[in-house]
Amino acid sequence: MKKIQEGRLRFYGHGIPYFEDTEVRGKLVVIEGPDASGRSTQIGMLTSSLEAAGHAVLNTGLKRSELISEGILEAKRNFAIGRKTLSLFYAADFADQLENKIIPALRAGYIVLADRYIYTLMARSTVRGISRKWSHSLFGFAIVPDLVFYLDVDPNELVHRVFQKNTFLDYFESGADMGLSDDMFESFLIYQARIGREFHRMQKRYNLTIIDGNRPIQEINADLQKRIDDYLASSTQKPRPDTN
Numbered sequence: 494m495k496k497i498q499e500g501r502l503r504f505y506g507h508g509i510p511y512f513e514d515t516e517v518r519g520k521l522v523v524i525e526g527p528d529a530s531g532r533s534t535q536i537g538m539l540t541s542s543l544e545a546a547g548h549a550v551l552n553t554g555l556k557r558s559e560l561i562s563e564g565i566l567e568a569k570r571n572f573a574i575g576r577k578t579l580s581l582f583y584a585a586d587f588a589d590q591l592e593n594k595i596i597p598a599l600r601a602g603y604i605v606l607a608d609r610y611i612y613t614l615m616a617r618s619t620v621r622g623i624s625r626k627w628s629h630s631l632f633g634f635a636i637v638p639d640l641v642f643y644l645d646v647d648p649n650e651l652v653h654r655v656f657q658k659n660t661f662l663d664y665f666e667s668g669a670d671m672g673l674s675d676d677m678f679e680s681f682l683i684y685q686a687r688i689g690r691e692f693h694r695m696q697k698r699y700n701l702t703i704i705d706g707n708r709p710i711q712e713i714n715a716d717l718q719k720r721i722d723d724y725l726a727s728s729t730q731k732p733r734p735d736t737n
Contacts, residue, residue, distance in 0.1 A: 502596070505611075506633020512596060519599035520728070521636065522721060523610040525692065526644030527685055528666050529654035530706050531713065535644070536606050538714045539721065543604055551598040553590055554608030561586040576621050583614050584631055591636065599636075611635045612643075612699060616691040620684070621671060640724055641699065642717060643692050644706035648685040652678065 502508070502515045522539075526532045540550045556565055565582050574582070598605050615628040646654075655662060662677050664670065668684025669677060695701060704716060 502599075503637040504633065505635050505637060506630060508636075509592070509634050512592075515596065515600060517596075517599040518602040519604055520640070520725065521595065521599060521605045521607065521638040523607045523612075523638045523641040524644065524717075525609055525612050525641065525701070526706060527646065527651055527688060528663065529651050529658065530644040530646045531710060532608050532644060534710060535714055535717060536608050538710075539606060539717060542718060543606075543721075549601075549603045551594065551603045551605045552608065553594055553605060555583065555613065556586060558586040558589040560589050576618065576623060577627075580614065580618050580623065580628070580631065587611065587614070587632070588634060591634070596636070607638070610638065610641070612641070612692065612695055612701070616688050616695070619691050620668070620687045639728075640721065641701045642704050642720070643696075643701050644713070645689065645692070645703050646706035648682045648689070650707055651685055652681055655681075 500516055500518070502512055502517055524532045524536055524539075536552060540552060543550050561582060565579075565586060595605055595607075611632040615625070615632065618628045619625055652662070662681050666684070667677055667681040668687070669680055671680075671684065673683045674680040692701065693703070696703060702720065704713060706713060708716075
């Protein structure tokens with residue numbers, strides 16, 4: 494990780510040359526966690542409370558690039574590409590959002606709330622047999638967030654939540670492409686347990702804060718809100734967007 498001045502972008506690896514000296518006034522906060530962990534709910538609640546406190550907020554997440562997202566969805570629907578190629582697709586999606594949404598918002602003083610980040614992409618790749626070193630190098634252009642939270646939910650609780658919303662389990666979120674089990678339910682439990690273990694392995698290296706996601710929504714939100722408020726109070730003054 495490059496050590497550069499406070500208030501400037503920090504990268505996990507080689508970075509983006511023309512952004513290396515970029516000054517930022519905003520903050521990047523990442524909420525990680527599996528499907529049905531409550532990420533989107535928490536981001537919605539945090540957005541409302543932060544905006545009510547006078548902060549400008551931008552929401553972002555995976556597969557939201559106008560250039561790449563449709564290509565990713567099409568490739569997954571048709572099982573058209575290999576695992577490393579899919580990782581490269583996701584990296585392109587992330588790079589487009591980083592350059593055109595995240596960094597401009599940080600420069601303008603926004604708090605950026607990311608619904609997942611590179612950690613999900615690296616965990617998915619690792620459990621599918623792609624080396625951690627390769628994934629870390631691939632995402633060396635990613636900026637280091639100010640805060641990263643991982644909503645840790647027991648796989649048995651996750652599957653219960655999934656069936657409360659849907660009548661089926663997602664093919665890839667169940668690891669069905671990995672041949673873990675002929676039974677989709679069992680495959681889901683195995684896959685989600687592996688993803689969870691990978692996040693715990695990443696905790697120290699990437700400074701992840703593990704949050705107990707098995708608790709009630711309001712309790713989790715109060716926990717996240719306090720951690721974010723404490724961080725903002727201990728760092729710079731409240732970020733506000735440019736109005737010029």
